[in-house]
Structures are given as C-alpha cells and as structure tokens.
Amino acid sequence: xxxxxxxDRRQGGVSGNRxxxxxxxxxxxxxxxxxxxxxxxxxxxxxxxxxxxxTAAGLAATARGATVVGIVADVSREDDVERAVTRAxxxxxxxxxxxxxxxxxxxxxxxxxTSLGAFRRVLDVNLVGSFxxxxxxxxxxxxxxxxxxxxxxxxxxxxRGEAGSAAYSASxxxxxxxxxxxxxELGPHAIRxxxxxxxxxxxxxxxxxxxxxxxxxxxxxxxARDHVRRSVPLGRHGIGEDIAGAVAWLVSDDASYxxxxxxxxxGGVVLS
Amino acid sequence: xxxxxEARRALVSGGAGGIGLATARLLVDRGARVAILxxxxxxxxxxxxxxxxxxxxxxxxxxEQVAAAxxxxxxxxxxxxxxCVNAAGIYRIASLLELGxxxxxxxxxxxxxxxxxxxxxxxxGLxxxxxxxxxxxxxxxxxxLIADASxPGAHYNASxxxxxxxxxxxxxxxxxxGVRANAVCPGVIETSMLRLMDDPVAGQAYLDHQVPLGxxxxxxxxxxxxxFLASDEASYxxxxxxxxxGGVTSI
Numbered sequence: 001x002x003x004x005x006x007x008d009r010r011q012g013g014v015s016g017n018r019x020x021x022x023x024x025x026x027x028x029x030x031x032x033x034x035x036x037x038x039x040x041x042x043x044x045x046x047x048x049x050x051x052x053x054x055t056a057a058g059l060a061a062t063a064r065g066a067t068v069v070g071i072v073a074d075v076s077r078e079d080d081v082e083r084a085v086t087r088a089x090x091x092x093x094x095x096x097x098x099x100x101x102x103x104x105x106x107x108x109x110x111x112x113x114t115s116l117g118a119f120r121r122v123l124d125v126n127l128v129g130s131f132x133x134x135x136x137x138x139x140x141x142x143x144x145x146x147x148x149x150x151x152x153x154x155x156x157x158x159x160r161g162e163a164g165s166a167a168y169s170a171s172x173x174x175x176x177x178x179x180x181x182x183x184x185e186l187g188p189h190a191i192r193x194x195x196x197x198x199x200x201x202x203x204x205x206x207x208x209x210x211x212x213x214x215x216x217x218x219x220x221x222x223x224a225r226d227h228v229r230r231s232v233p234l235g236r237h238g239i240g241e242d243i244a245g246a247v248a249w250l251v252s253d254d255a256s257y258x259x260x261x262x263x264x265x266x267g268g269v270v271l272s
Numbered sequence: 273x274x275x276x277x278e279a280r281r282a283l284v285s286g287g288a289g290g291i292g293l294a295t296a297r298l299l300v301d302r303g304a305r306v307a308i309l310x311x312x313x314x315x316x317x318x319x320x321x322x323x324x325x326x327x328x329x330x331x332x333x334x335x336e337q338v339a340a341a342x343x344x345x346x347x348x349x350x351x352x353x354x355x356c357v358n359a360a361g362i363y364r365i366a367s368l369l370e371l372g373x374x375x376x377x378x379x380x381x382x383x384x385x386x387x388x389x390x391x392x393x394x395x396x397g398l399x400x401x402x403x404x405x406x407x408x409x410x411x412x413x414x415x416x417l418i419a420d421a422s423x424p425g426a427h428y429n430a431s432x433x434x435x436x437x438x439x440x441x442x443x444x445x446x447x448x449x450g451v452r453a454n455a456v457c458p459g460v461i462e463t464s465m466l467r468l469m470d471d472p473v474a475g476q477a478y479l480d481h482q483v484p485l486g487x488x489x490x491x492x493x494x495x496x497x498x499x500f501l502a503s504d505e506a507s508y509x510x511x512x513x514x515x516x517x518g519g520v521t522s523i
Contacts, residue, residue, distance in 0.1 A: 180522040187484025187519045199508075233447035234510060242508035249505060254496035257459075257489040260522025264512045268447055271440040271511030 016096035016146065017041045019251065020088050022075055022133055023102030025052040027203045028153070031240025032099050032247050033068075034059055039248055042067040044088035046133075047102070048074045067092055075102045075129030085136040094144055097251040098137040100130040100152040103171075105205040108164040108212040119167045126171035130178060134193075138186060147190030149251040152179050153243075154197040156266045164212075172197075176262050183260030192259040196246045199266025200228050202237040233268030276503045277304035281349040283342065285309045285332055285390045286360030288319040290463035291411060294491035295357050295498045297323045302499060304355060307345035309338075309390065311360075332360045332386030342393035354406040355502045356394040358387040358435075361411060363465045367424045376427045383431035387411075388438055395442075395451055407502040408446075408453040410439050411494075414517045416457060423467060432457075436513045443511030452510040454501040459517025462488045484519030 019036055023029035024045035033043050037059055043066070045056045056070030069091045073084035089095055106122035107114070130152050141148040157165050158172025175195060182193040200206055207225075214224035229236060246265050249255055264272050282299045286292035287308030296306045300323045307326040310316040320327035326348040330341035346353050361383045366375060391408050398406050415425065416432035435455055442453035460468050460483065469475040469488075479486055497516045500506055515521045 183519045183522045184484050188486060190485070192485075192519075233444060234450075234452070234508060235447070236508075238508045245505035245507070246509065249500045254493075254500060256496075257485065257493040257516050257518050258497060258514070259484060259519040261515050263509070263514055265506075265508050267508050268443050268452075268510040271443055272513065 018092040019097040021099040022046045029101040035244035076124040081132040122167035127174040150193040154195040156199040195262040277302040282355035284357040292359030294495040298495040333381040352397045352401040379427040384434040405450040410455045412455040455513040457515040459520045
C-alpha cells in the first residue's frame with residue numbers, strides 16, 4: 001500500500017548542473033571546483049582574493065564547453081554576497097548547487113589570550129559567511145522551484161574541541177547545525193543540505209597549525225607533521241581530491257535521499 | 273561512475289532482495305564482479321542470475337557456513353574479495369515487555385554477529401592473500417540513532433547500534449591493512465521490510481511530518497551511498513555512519 005507515495009527519487013536530487021563554490025581560489029575549494037567541472041558542472045568560483053579570476057581562467061581553459069567564472073567577494077559582507085550570487089545567476093543562467101567552502105583558520109590561541117576581534121572574525125567568515133551565501137542561494141533555488149543541493153564545509157574540529165581552537169571549532173559546529181536547520185526548512189522544496197567535515201588536510205591552513213604545533217612541542221616542522229600523520233588511522237593527510245569526491249557525490253543525484261548530515265572525511269580520526 | 277569498480281570483487285550478504293540486491297546490481301553496473309550471499313538457495317540463485325552474479329548460500333549466524341561461503345565466493349570471483357557489504361538483516365517489532373529471549377537472540381545473531389562473521393572472513397582472505405586495501409560497508413539503521421515507541425524493537429535497535437560500534441572497531445583495527453569500514457543508516461526505505469505503510473494514513477502522516485524530504489527512500493538510493501563509501505571516491509572516509517533517511521535524524 002505504498003502506491004500513493006512518490007517513487008520519483010529525482011525529487012530529492014539535482015536536475016541542473018550550475019554551482020557556486022566559495023573559497024575557490026586555491027586549496028580545497030579549487031579542488032572541489034575542478035572536480036565539479038570535470039563532472040560536467042558550470043561553476044562560479046567565489047573568493048575574497050583576486051587570484052580567483054586566474055584560477056577560474058585556468059580551469060576554464062581545461063573545461064570542455066563548461067562555463068567557468070571567477071567572482072571576487074568577501075562572504076562575510078552582505079552586499080558582496082548579494083552581488084556575487086546575482087552575478088553567478090546571470091552568468092550561469094540559474095543555480096542548482098552551492099558549496100560553502102570559504103573559511104579561515106584563525107589564530108591558535110587559548111580563549112584567555114583571544115581578542116574579541118579575532119574571535120569575531122573567524123565567526124564572521126566561517127559561520128556568518130556560510131549563512132549569507134546559503135541564504136542568497138536558497139532564495140534563488142526557492143524561486144526557481146527545481147530543488148537543489150547545498151554542501152557546507154565543516155571540520156573535524158566542529159565535531160570535537162581542541163585546546164586553542166575555540167573560535168574555529170565553534171564556527172564549524174555552528175555550520176553543522178546551520179546545515180541541519182537548512183535541511184529541515186528546505187527539505188519540502190527538494191533542496192538537500194549536508195556538511196562535509198574534513199580532518200587533517202594537506203592545506204596551507206593545516207600547515208600553519210603544524211607550525212604552531214612544532215613550536216609548542218619544541219620540534220621541527222617535519223616531526224610535528226609526522227606526529228599528526230601517526231594519529232590518523234589511514235596514515236596520511238587528506239588531499240583536495242578526498243574532499244572533492246565527497247562533495248561531488250553529495251551534490252549528485254546519487255545522494256538524493258541524504259540531507260541534514262555531516263560526513264567526516266578524516267581518515268578515521270573521528271569515528272562518527 | 274561507470275567502471276568505478278573494475279577489477280573489484282564484492283560479496284553482498286542479504287543480497288537476494290531489498291537494499292542488498294539493489295547494491296549488488298549497482299556494483300555490477302559499475303564494473304564489479306559480485307557474489308550474493310543469502311540464506312535460501314533457490315531465491316539466492318534466482319537473484320544472482322538477474323545481475324549476472326555468483327550465488328553462495330549461508331546462514332550468517334553460522335561461522336562455518338560463512339567461512340565456506342566466503343571461500344566459495346572468492347574462488348568463483350577469481351581472487352580475494354575486497355568489497356564487503358553486510359546487508360543481511362531482519363526486522364522485528366515487539367515491545368520490551370513482550371519480547372522474549374529467543375527473539376532477542378535471533379535478531380542480535382543475524383544483524384550483529386552475522387555482520388562481524390562475514391566481514392571477518394573477507395578481511396582474513398585479504399590478509400592471507402597479502403592484499404592491501406578493501407572496503408567494508410555495514411547496514412545499520414536510523415533505529416540505532418533514535419527510538420520509536422510506535423514501532424518498538426529494542427532488539428533491532430540495539431543490534432543496529434551495535435553495528436555502528438562494530439564498524440568503528442573495524443575501522444580502527446583494520447586501517448593498518450588499508451581496509452576502510454563504514455556504515456549506512458537507512459531510514460524508511462520502500463522494501464519488503466518496511467512496516468510504516470501498513471497503515472497508509474498514519475504512514476503518510478509520518479512522511480509529511482517526520483521526513484523533511486516528505487517521502488520514502490528507494491533501495492537504489494541506499495545502494496548509491498553504499499557504492500560511494502565502498503569506492504575510491506571515499507578513500508579518506510572510514511569509521512563513519514552516514515544516515516540516508518530524507519533528513520529524519522536532523523529533526
């Protein structure tokens with residue numbers, strides 16, 4: 001007696017192939033944008049640094065017929081975000097997916113040594129920025145009425161705390177709950193929202209952390225890096241392609257019944 | 273996606289129907305050679321024939337039968353199995369006050385002990401062959417994460433919560449062998465195991481109010497998650513339990 005229940009699995013999927021990736025000038029965001037383009041997506045790369053235009057031009061050169069555009073915008077600024085999303089819609093002819101990747105690491109300081117300005121800056125970029133871009137993109141998706149997918153980048157540090165990571169952990173835990181709330185609000189409109197939570201990634205943000213760790217441990221960079229590596233059950237740092245694989249899957253129709261979740265891509269450091 | 277499982281050998285327990293069969297079919301479509309392990313010889317053979325796969329028969333509660341079936345599967349597929357999907361499971365509804373010890377033991381033995389026994393044989397095969405790498409995907413359930421007084425099944429819920437703990441331990445112990453282990457937690461999926469729609473009105477009300485995506489899931493949608501976790505796309509993902517539930521566990 002289930003004949004009246006929709007069997008259309010695409011109802012929860014993504015029909016089109018136009019995406020915004022924030023924080024895409026380099027690192028994980030660039031890897032994600034590159035992967036989506038390889039999968040046939042048209043992509044607007046957004047970043048606060050001008051370099052995003054060069055990155056977009058480079059990816060466009062290798063893309064077969066894909067529209068690729070770089071847009072400079074600060075995700076923590078409401079007017080920047082509105083302008084960037086409007087521009088992306090103009091260039092791509094609409095939107096089907098958002099990858100909220102823009103983020104900063106912040107200083108590795110204990111709470112008692114953290115200034116209000118430093119704490120707020122991390123929250124502003126990582127959490128408020130994710131909210132602003134998600135709000136702008138969700139508004140477009142709802143107006144289109146054709147469903148969609150949003151993937152927010154959380155972190156292993158949003159799943160468990162660590163000394164010196166108060167602002168970053170709080171921002172990323174906030175992202176995971178923002179995801180759940182968006183999933184509930186947008187689910188009835190066939191818009192899926194999920195979080196990918198990277199672990200120790202081979203990115204400049206992580207190497208900054210390793211440099212701080214080396215100083216704390218009184219050892220060299222390589223020793224500190226190997227110390228981190230030994231803590232990962234799979235025995236290596238993650239790379240951009242690891243994150244891109246999870247994101248590409250979550251925005252695809254293969255993930256059509258997955259929403260509101262946090263998927264850890266961390267080599268087994270946090271088993272969740 | 274097509275071809276993501278070229279040269280991979282997969283064993284799918286409970287593969288004769290439901291999520292198991294959908295997974296076996298998807299793995300075949302993506303290039304894997306697949307053996308279905310299930311309990312009933314005729315049903316298992318028929319199911320395997322529909323996907324051009326191999327049929328092996330075992331009761332997953334029985335260690336000797338599982339060992340023989342896993343060895344037979346590896347032999348038939350031409351080498352050690354490097355993808356193991358533990359989809360064999362049963363669902364029973366009984367309140368805590370009415371549930372008997374035999375029913376309890378049966379559910380735990382099939383859902384939890386069976387998952388361990390099948391995966392153990394597969395990983396033993398990899399280690400003995402000196403092969404590094406492999407992926408285990410265990411089927412847990414949203415019932416492992418949230419209780420439901422209207423459809424009580426403490427034994428089922430406990431077995432599926434046990435599957436998550438088992439998965440994490442597999443991830444931790446087998447990472448040095450390059451074997452990843454993850455679990456999926458299906459919500460209300462349209463299979464013969466589903467009881468939600470026995471009362472269509474109450475079932476639809478549940479979908480409307482408790483499932484953000486507002487519908488049942490299809491076995492193919494669970495299979496797609498299993499295939500992702502088993503593939504090299506997920507090469508840095510281990511020890512996680514991922515719901516595929518239309519958002520039920522977000523509420």
